[in-house]
Structures are given as C-alpha cells and as structure tokens.
Amino acid sequence: MAQASANVIGLCDAARQTDHLPQECASCVSRHLAVCAGLNPDQLNHLASYVTRRRIDAGQALFQEGDGADHVFTVTSGVIKQYKLLADGRCQVTGFYFAGDLIGLPDGPEYPVTAEAVAPVTVCAFPRGRISELVATYPQMAEAVILKLQREVSSAQDQMLSLGRLNAEERIAGFLLSLMEKAPDCINDDGSLILRMRRADIADYLGLTVETVSRSFTKLRNAGVIGADKAGAVEILSRDDLEDLAGGPG
Amino acid sequence: MAQASANVIGLCDAARQTDHLPQECASCVSRHLAVCAGLNPDQLNHLASYVTRRRIDAGQALFQEGDGADHVFTVTSGVIKQYKLLADGRCQVTGFYFAGDLIGLPDGPEYPVTAEAVAPVTVCAFPRGRISELVATYPQMAEAVILKLQREVSSAQDQMLSLGRLNAEERIAGFLLSLMEKAPDCINDDGSLILRMRRADIADYLGLTVETVSRSFTKLRNAGVIGADKAGAVEILSRDDLEDLAGGPG
DNA sequence: CGTGAAGTTGAGTATGCTCAACGGTGGTGG
DNA sequence: CCACCACCGTTGAGCATACTCAACTTCACG
DSSP: OHHHHOOOOOOOOOHOTTTTTHHHHTTTTTTTTTTTTTTOOHHHHHHHHOOOOEEEEETOOOEOOOOOOOEEEEEEEEEEEEEEEEEETTEEEEEEEEETOOOOOOOSSSSSSSSEEEEEEEEEEEEEEHHHHHHHHHHHHHHHHHHHHHHHHHHHHHHHHHHHHOOOHHHHHHHHHHHHHHHHHOOOOOOOEEEOOOOHHHHHHHTHHHHHHHHEEEEEEEHTSSSOOOOEEEOBBBBHHHHHOOOOOO | OOHHTOOOOTOHHHHHTTTTTHHHTTTTTTTTTTTTTOEEEEHHHHHHHTTTTEEEEETTTTTTTTBBEEEEEEEEEEEEEEEBTTTTTTTTEEEETTTTTTOOOSSBBBSSSEEEEEEEEEEEEEGGGHHHHHHHHHHHHHHHHOOOOOOHHHHHHHHHHHHHHOHHHHHHHHHHHHHHHOOOBHHHHHHHHEEOHHHHHHHHHHHHOHHHHEEEHHHHHHHBOOOOOOOOOOOOOOHHHHHHHHBBBB
C-alpha cells in the first residue's frame, strides 16, 4: 500500500506507484528465485500490497551501515555489493548479490553493512515490520527465508576459508567458481564470465589489493587456466584447474 | 521418540533414553537462550518428543564435513568449533559455539563443516526432517531459527572483515571482544576471560599461525591492554584499547 | 621428578603490500 | 573529429608483516 511505501526513505516517486504491483510480481523476472517463489496468486497479491520497487544506479547506496533496518530487499536485476568500512578507509566486501538474492535482514535494528549497486540494480522493498506477519501466515515463506539465510551462512564459511587460508591465486580461482555458481546471468553464451565488478571490488572482497588481483589474473592467464580478456569477459579454459587451485574439501 | 533417535548415528545408549526428556527440556540450562525459548509447556513437550541428548568429550567430532545433515543441534553446555579442512591440512575454523547456539542446519543435504568439541559438550539433537513441521506449526520457532541464522551471518561478516583487513594484533583484540559478547560463561567473577580453546584453534579461527597468535598476546600484554595469564584466564585491563584496536564502524 | 603436549621466543624467509610508472579506454569539449 | 583527461587496469621494485623452522620454557599428569 501507499501507506507502507511512505515510510521508505529515498524512494523515487515512480517507486511509490504500487497499484499495479501485483502484476509486476506475477511477471517478475526473479519470481522463481526469490523468497516469494511458491506463493499462489492470492498470496502474491497480499505480499505485493506491501512491496515497492526501486532502481539504483551503479555506485549508489541502497542503505548504509548503521542505518535503521526498515526494509528488506530482493534483488530483481543487476549486482549489489555489501561492505564494511574501517575508520582508516580499509574496506571489506562481505558479498555480491544477484537476481533473487535477499539482503537487508540483519539480526539487529541497524544494517551492519552498506549495500551499494555495482551495476545498475532493481530491487523490491518490503517493510521489515511485516516479516513476522508473513512468516506466521505463510510457512513456505518462512522456509524460503531460512533457506536464503542458510545459503548466506554457507557462502560466508567458504569465504572465511578463502580469506584465512588461501593464497591470492587460490582466492581468485575460488571467486571465479563461486561466481559461475551463484550468478548465472554473468555467464555469456560462449561460456565466458562477465565480471561486472571492478578489480577494486574484487580486491576488497578477497582481502587483497588491486595490484595483487591483477597479478593473479595474469598468472592464471599465463598458466592457461583462463583466456585473454575478450570484451571484459573472462574465458574459463580449465574449470578443473580452477577447482584444483581453489582447494575444496580434502 | 526412540524411533527418531534410532536414526542418530553415534548416539550413546544413555542418549537414547528419551522418556524423561520433557522434564529435561523444562529444566534445560539453555532454555532461555535456544530456539525453543518462547514455547509453552505443551509445545515444549511436543518438541521434546523428537529430541535426544548427547555428550561429547573434548576433541571428539559431533559431525564431519560431508556427512549427511540428519540432525540439527543446540549446544546446551561447553564449546564447539566448526571448521573446514583443505586437502593439504590447512584448517579454517568458521566459528565457536556456546550454550544456546544452533548448529548443523545447512542449506544442502550435507554438513559443509566439521563440528568438534573444544571443551566437553552437551547438545540436544533434533531430526532435521521435522524442521518444516515445526516451523509451520510454531511461527515463533521459525522466527527464532531465523534470528539464530541472522546472528550467524552477522558474526561471519565481522569475521570476514577481521580475516580480510585486520592485522594480527587487531584480530586478537576483536576476537577477545567477541568472546566477551557471545560467551558469557567464559567470563570469570573477576571479569577475566577464560579461553577454553587452544592457541591452535584461535590461530585457525583468525587465519594466523600459533606463533603469531602467541606474539600478538605478548604485545597486548606489554602494551598493558591485557594482564598476565592467571590460571589460563586473560585479564582485560582496557576494554577501550581493545575496541580501538579492533576498529569497528568508521 | 620425568615426560609429552602446549605455549613462547628467536632468526631468516616469502608472500603480498606500498609506491610509482605506464597503457588502454571511454567520455567530454574545443 | 580529434585532443584531452580521468579512471581503470597492469607491471615493476623495494619493503613489511606474518610464516617457517627451530630451540626453549611452562604446565599438566603420571
């Protein structure tokens, strides 16, 4: 409802036109990916009555670390990065998020990370206060939210292994593999991988510097694991080599 | 029921005596901490009918990375570490878990980490297949599970910042602070902190070596941030210094 | 008091960081 | 249309933090 969307800080006027949202939800590109998957049309209408949509340009923030966590978001297109900043400027990207991913549902009253568009993004926003109602009304939604959080935990565990115990080359290899798994829309027809984020974002994600990221890509290229850059896309020449490098369960 | 517990691999016979479990649940020390908090006595009885208990000695595994994830566990006492191993022996501890914490609820059919007791542990085990039923029946349980997972994500994000962007001393400082927050039963009467895990566990958690961990403790001691070891407990002389070191939101 | 495991300290090394220069690319304005 | 400029990515040289290897100390336990 318009009432709910009035609380959404920073929403453009276009995003406040919620009347036709049910149809939007029904035709949503990330419908089968997001937590709303599995709802029937009536349930979807109910959900849609709370939902607003928002477009964000690359480089713009969806929310900032420390902001009141008023809304939960589902990414419907584009790429978002979440990150934490230290006082001296050091940055740690905690994750990249793609169509269907759920962000902005922390344990406390404030967002513990900043969410920023890496490439132009569309999201749908849901007022956080309604989550309890939704979870209680639609158990399948509760399970969907739990599944999303479980995946988030699992990715975080992989990332901890990467940050704590892998060298630069191994981290890059693991990163490329995880992108292939998690971001189907980053894979070209020819199987090459479009890195929609900058080297600096990758560096801040992998706990490295841009220089080290660049050098590691060069090494992988020289080793014949990836191909030469073709229009900004990385060609994966040997998935097996990547997997060997990235380690995985012993 | 005994039927459910029969599926629990490795449960000792004592743990299979489930008849008196409702009372155990009612008097459970971690009752107010765990996901079962907020259930009324009838609901607790229902829950308890599926629950089995288990004791684990220090060094023993509760489950292994790659095992079928048949059961979810709530830690009722002691300390558990979860970790991932690489083929060459490199180890990353993804977290320490204390009374009230929920572990073993991954997104996939297999545990993605190994869970091992750091200090003698008691857990209560719940068959994973019953989770859907529980979530659907008791929305407050669904919310409790969601909250536990949210906390797990939040800790993981903090840990990623630590592993990716903090130096050795800063990581130790952050680790001590997070222990004080998350493990009230690790705090002595005099305010000192009992580190129930070995230096090697701390090293594998912080992505360091034992030597570096040891040196960092020495530095903090020399800087007057922590006191000399007293019976294996760390005296926190200046919480402010620890917080300055650990960084936190800029 | 002896033994083994855990922890600490020291010396040398390596991986990735810092600082710096260079090349490519896309957008802007003369 | 092309020159200019800013931004991004790459490469090089030197350096620092944490690792490796090794010796020694401390502690728990018999």
